[in-house]
Amino acid sequence: MARQKKNVSRIVEVLQKCLTGIKGLDEITGGGLPKGRPTLVCGGAGCGKTLLAMEFLVRGAIEHNEPGVYMSFEEKSEELTTNFASLGFDLNDLVDHKKLALDYVHIERGEIEETGVYNLDGLFIRLGYAIDTIGAKRVALDTIEMLFSGFSNEVILRAELKRLFSFLKEKGVTAIVTGEQGERTLTRFGLEEYVADCVIFLTHKVSEQIATRRLRIVKYRGSVHGTNEYPFLIDEQGFSVMPISSLGLDHSASNKRVSTGIPRLDTMMEGKGYFQGSSILVTGTSGCGKSSVAAHFVDAACRRGERCLYFAFEESRTQILRNMRSIGIDLEQWVKKGLLEFRNSRPTLCGLEMHLVSMHKAIELFNPAIIVIDPISNLVTSASENEVKSMLSRLIDFLKMKGITALCTDLTAANGSLERTEIGISSLMDTWLLLQAIEANGERNRGLYILKSRGMEHSNQIREFYLTGNGVQLRDVYVGLAGVLTGAARIAQVAREKAEKLARSQDLELKKLDIERKKAVIAAQIAALRTGLDAEKEDLDRAIARENLYQKVLDEETLAMAQTRRADDLVSKKKSVAKPGKRGGK
Amino acid sequence: MTGEAKKPYVLRLYVSGMTSNSLRAIENVRKICSEFLAGRCHMEIIDIYQQPALAKERQIVAAPTLVKELPLPMRRFIGDMSQTERLLQGLDVNTK
Numbered sequence: 231m232a233r234q235k236k237n238v239s240r241i242v243e244v245l246q247k248c249l250t251g252i253k254g255l256d257e258i259t260g261g262g263l264p265k266g267r268p269t270l271v272c273g274g275a276g277c278g279k280t281l282l283a284m285e286f287l288v289r290g291a292i293e294h295n296e297p298g299v300y301m302s303f304e305e306k307s308e309e310l311t312t313n314f315a316s317l318g319f320d321l322n323d324l325v326d327h328k329k330l331a332l333d334y335v336h337i338e339r340g341e342i343e344e345t346g347v348y349n350l351d352g353l354f355i356r357l358g359y360a361i362d363t364i365g366a367k368r369v370a371l372d373t374i375e376m377l378f379s380g381f382s383n384e385v386i387l388r389a390e391l392k393r394l395f396s397f398l399k400e401k402g403v404t405a406i407v408t409g410e411q412g413e414r415t416l417t418r419f420g421l422e423e424y425v426a427d428c429v430i431f432l433t434h435k436v437s438e439q440i441a442t443r444r445l446r447i448v449k450y451r452g453s454v455h456g457t458n459e460y461p462f463l464i465d466e467q468g469f470s471v472m473p474i475s476s477l478g479l480d481h482s483a484s485n486k487r488v489s490t491g492i493p494r495l496d497t498m499m500e501g502k503g504y505f506q507g508s509s510i511l512v513t514g515t516s517g518c519g520k521s522s523v524a525a526h527f528v529d530a531a532c533r534r535g536e537r538c539l540y541f542a543f544e545e546s547r548t549q550i551l552r553n554m555r556s557i558g559i560d561l562e563q564w565v566k567k568g569l570l571e572f573r574n575s576r577p578t579l580c581g582l583e584m585h586l587v588s589m590h591k592a593i594e595l596f597n598p599a600i601i602v603i604d605p606i607s608n609l610v611t612s613a614s615e616n617e618v619k620s621m622l623s624r625l626i627d628f629l630k631m632k633g634i635t636a637l638c639t640d641l642t643a644a645n646g647s648l649e650r651t652e653i654g655i656s657s658l659m660d661t662w663l664l665l666q667a668i669e670a671n672g673e674r675n676r677g678l679y680i681l682k683s684r685g686m687e688h689s690n691q692i693r694e695f696y697l698t699g700n701g702v703q704l705r706d707v708y709v710g711l712a713g714v715l716t717g718a719a720r721i722a723q724v725a726r727e728k729a730e731k732l733a734r735s736q737d738l739e740l741k742k743l744d745i746e747r748k749k750a751v752i753a754a755q756i757a758a759l760r761t762g763l764d765a766e767k768e769d770l771d772r773a774i775a776r777e778n779l780y781q782k783v784l785d786e787e788t789l790a791m792a793q794t795r796r797a798d799d800l801v802s803k804k805k806s807v808a809k810p811g812k813r814g815g816k
Numbered sequence: 817m818t819g820e821a822k823k824p825y826v827l828r829l830y831v832s833g834m835t836s837n838s839l840r841a842i843e844n845v846r847k848i849c850s851e852f853l854a855g856r857c858h859m860e861i862i863d864i865y866q867q868p869a870l871a872k873e874r875q876i877v878a879a880p881t882l883v884k885e886l887p888l889p890m891r892r893f894i895g896d897m898s899q900t901e902r903l904l905q906g907l908d909v910n911t912k
Contacts, residue, residue, distance in 0.1 A: 346895030
């Protein structure tokens with residue numbers, strides 16, 4: 231019984247959270263900031279504290295119907311309104327609708343003389359009044375440390391700050407308190423002492439001339455949270471944090487296949503093409519047709535009515551369109567239909583993380599079925615290997631979660647090995663196509679093979695391919711007696727073999743004719759012999775006939791003679807005529 | 817300095833309820849008014865608990881706060897006004 235009771239109370243005590251409405255922050259914090267408690271947001275100058283605090287209020291007011299009080303110690307209300315108008319927040323409108331209250335607390339040390347014991351009741355009353363007037367659920371105090379520069383009695387101040395935080399808790403508002411970063415501490419005046427529940431740290435680091443904003447949750451009492459530094463972006467739509475490393479490896483794998491756009495390349499992959507939601511790497515030296523392979527893929531996808539997002543880090547949109555037209559791929563039609571969108575930017579424009587963040591945003595916005603990153607190696611130039619790997623793994627995880635098929639091209643140095651690529655990204659990729667320039671006999675030819683393709687039976691052959699007016703054309707594997715041949719050598723070899731074959735077949739033909747002739751001769755001979763035989767046989771028959779006639783005549787003459795001579799015995803022996811030979815002899 | 821001595825004073829004292837701090841401040845300011853600014857001091861006491869909107873309007877942060885509206889320049893004093901010397905100096909009151 232007792233245990234049961236304990237359990238119940240534990241459930242009740244689970245920390246409630248307040249959704250900030252800020253992209254990504256709610257994911258990292260597992261549902262927002264601690265409800266009804268203050269959160270400290272600290273960081274250096276210009277790192278986005280004010281924006282985070284204000285967006286927290288504005289999103290709360292608009293999306294969660296939770297009015298907010300913004301107490302500013304640095305910027306006047308009018309200045310704030312102007313600044314945030316550029317981010318698309320109409321503060322005046324929110325104020326008019328009693329969704330937001332702005333209060334600028336002006337503290338100027340030179341104007342204030344301290345003459346004894348005081349407290350900050352003025353501040354409390356203003357805050358309390360503002361909260362009560364609009365029924366605020368959220369409060370932002372930006373930057374409360376300004377108090378330290380306004381008042382010299384630190385003992386009083388610290389006591390008052392402590393009171394302020396308990397006052398906020400008492401009011402049940404979810405508050406963001408901002409603080410300037412100190413030299414060794416999180417905040418210059420040690421505000422973290424008072425805000426024990428949740429501390430968020432913002433930085434704005436510059437490395438190799440490229441600035442990256444990052445956010446880290448230093449602590450979040452009573453809650454699981456992402457502990458990494460997360461890059462975030464400030465743009466026209468405000469603040470967005472990308473919780474890109476918090477993803478696991480539990481995305482579902484699709485069995486669906488998507489065509490590569492090159493029929494014979496499909497054939498090399500069981501006749502079906504890539505897996506949907508897989509990541510494909512197309513590696514090759516410059517000018518070996520990586521972008522063309524990508525364009526085929528895009529073209530095929532658009533033809534199926536799927537949306538494609540093309541991140542180009544090397545060429546402009548029009549340049550790509552023109553170049554692809556030259557190999558017979560009209561991408562412009564898809565752009566016009568809204569199926570294809572290009573995002574072109576220079577890799578050095580911003581840091582790697584920023585690229586990642588903006589890619590995330592673009593993907594979220596456009597919701598594509600496939601994306602192309604052309605080339606991924608250009609991004610790599612602006613960062614170290616580790617960063618690249620971490621960025622790509624996060625990007626690919628994200629894409630896999632969304633089931634987006636990604637094709638990345640990767641430029642390798644002409645004489646370089648694949649090792650760089652292998653270390654960097656290959657393990658993240660499901661399918662790896664290698665485009666190779668095969669240099670021989672004074673020319674360069676293009677070869678393609680599938681280095682790996684997870685989960686399918688794929689061809690192990692190097693195919694030669696041509697870039698023609700009808701796009702990429704794969705040729706059969708040419709395996710002659712002299713090995714794999716490409717280009718002119720291949721043509722020469724084909725010709726040579728053809729000639730040889732022709733010669734051989736002619737030879738055979740001749741032999742055939744010869745036999746025929748011989749056969750005819752023999753037949754003629756047989757005919758001649760047969761004719762001779764027939765003639766002889768005829769002679770014989772004739773001789774026999776003659777002999778018979780002769781015998782007959784002889785017999786008749788003998789008989790006549792006998793009659794004439796009256797030789798009676800002979801007449802009686804007339805029958806013996808049958809043996810005339812005996813008498814006549816030959 | 818005779819002309820200056822005749823200058824009228826307008827003082828506003830903002831307090832937060834009848835706390836001991838508030839009471840001390842009121843008493844201290846009253847004393848100064850009667851001792852050094854007799855007859856030319858207009859003093860107003862405002863309880864910001866009663867009029868919270870005024871706190872925002874008049875930029876009151878600490879309590880008690882004494883604002884010298886006139887003569888110009890405007891000056892602010894915070895605390896229970898127990899440091900009389902300092903207060904008098906700040907108010908630019910001729911104690912002689």
